Amino acid sequence: MAKEIKNDTSTEEKILAAAKQVFMEKGIDGARMQDIADKAGINKALLHYYFRSKDKLFEMIFMEAARQFLPKVTSIMSSELPLYEKVEKFVNEYIDTLLQNPTLPIFILNEINRNPKDAIKKIFGNQRPPIDKVEEHIAKLVKKGEIKPVKGYELMINMVSLCIFPFLARPMVQWITKTNDEEFLQLMELRKKSVVRFVIDSIKK
Amino acid sequence: MAKEIKNDTSTEEKILAAAKQVFMEKGIDGARMQDIADKAGINKALLHYYFRSKDKLFEMIFMEAARQFLPKVTSIMSSELPLYEKVEKFVNEYIDTLLQNPTLPIFILNEINRNPKDAIKKIFGNQRPPIDKVEEHIAKLVKKGEIKPVKGYELMINMVSLCIFPFLARPMVQWITKTNDEEFLQLMELRKKSVVRFVIDSIKK
DNA sequence: TTTGTGTTTAACCAAATGGTTAAACTTTGT
DNA sequence: ACAAAGTTTAACCATTTGGTTAAACACAAA
Secondary structure: OOOOOOOOOOHHHHHHHHHHHHHHHHHHHHOOHHHHHHHHOOOHHHHHHHOOOHHHHHHHHHHHHHHHHOOOHHHHHOOOOOHHHHHHHHHHHHHHHHHHOOOHHHHHHHHHHHOHHHHHHHHHOOOOOOHHHHHHHHHHHHHOOOEOOOOHHHHHHHHHHHHHHHHHOHHHHHHHHOOOHHHHHHHHHHHHHHHHHHHHHHHEO | OOOOOOOOOOHHHHHHHHHHHHHHHHHHHHOOHHHHHHHHOOOHHHHHHHOOOHHHHHHHHHHHHHHHHOOOHHHHHOOOOOHHHHHHHHHHHHHHHHHHOOOHHHHHHHHHHHOHHHHHHHHHOOOOOOHHHHHHHHHHHHHOOOEOOOOHHHHHHHHHHHHHHHHHOHHHHHHHHOOOHHHHHHHHHHHHHHHHHHHHHHHEO
């Protein structure tokens, strides 16, 4: 009866991986439990044996996704690095995360729009990201005359926009730039530098 | 038997308006024909009398939305205006469109991801937007040393990102900026200038 | 008045879908 | 060898949902 080391590595993870794929691709409404079972290589009965309902399963997947969405970025922003380095690290980290999870943004945003309150709570906990810290930091540099006056939250929104949007509109971007899947990822890799430059050029005096 | 002036203004438009609302809010999979009928103040039978199927109805709505998504922006970009004015007009037009259709972006992006080929065809027809024109324009100014070297498509993507993303992530933005619905729209109104400045500051020498 | 179109009502259908159940088989740890 | 948990099979259920049908009604034009 002792609860030995549960060897979860197999079925449960297969289910989660399959569910992630299907939910990300089709959204919660478009996803079919049968598809998830198939993709996991098991049957519906077992699927419900592990996760009682579709909602429960979706919840799990979303929680996992929510954690990734707000990456280590928070610590970067509240760090003591010089602003430009903050920007650079932020953008690099963010785009890296997205390169490893290209479909994360649309998945998250859909849930945010479907169920704003809960989704936001799951992403941010209950504390706002530390933009106050950024705000102060920027205010100082503005006073010193080193950068143009910008609002902290605006800078944040702009950076996030520039990082995430291309992944959201990926098919459009690929069509416009005539790139295939591989080339798109390379493009985003290059984009790191380009965005950093774009942002810094925009605020520096 | 003569086809007099069909007074479409009533039922058909009511349906389209209702369908637009429901589809935008719930997506095609989450939308219920019954809900659309209810919201239009009619019954399911009549709904199917006007639009044979859910898919057909969705198609209509998407076509209408697709046209708005690529606004008069195209003509602006291929115009002979000075670059900075182009940027200004582009951003203003775009954000204005979005202020009048705040849920358009997520709706469009979902369809693009669900059905990239068709969706893109419906949005752009078969011609790419005139970024070549922008490309030339920029190349000239770069050569003259008036602006920093930027790629045309990158400038475009950046501008579009900065305009659209806040609407995509609206609940998040509102939560971070502690704004209610009205204040959010004001914020976006202000954002026009802010984005224009951000972009221009970034490319000017 | 007639006729056709718009509209409602209400019952109905078939398919899809989330979820359940029970019985049998397999695996694994004790 | 035994028991418990994992897994399959397959039938089954209730509900939802897109869509249909037919009969009756309203109304405007011919």
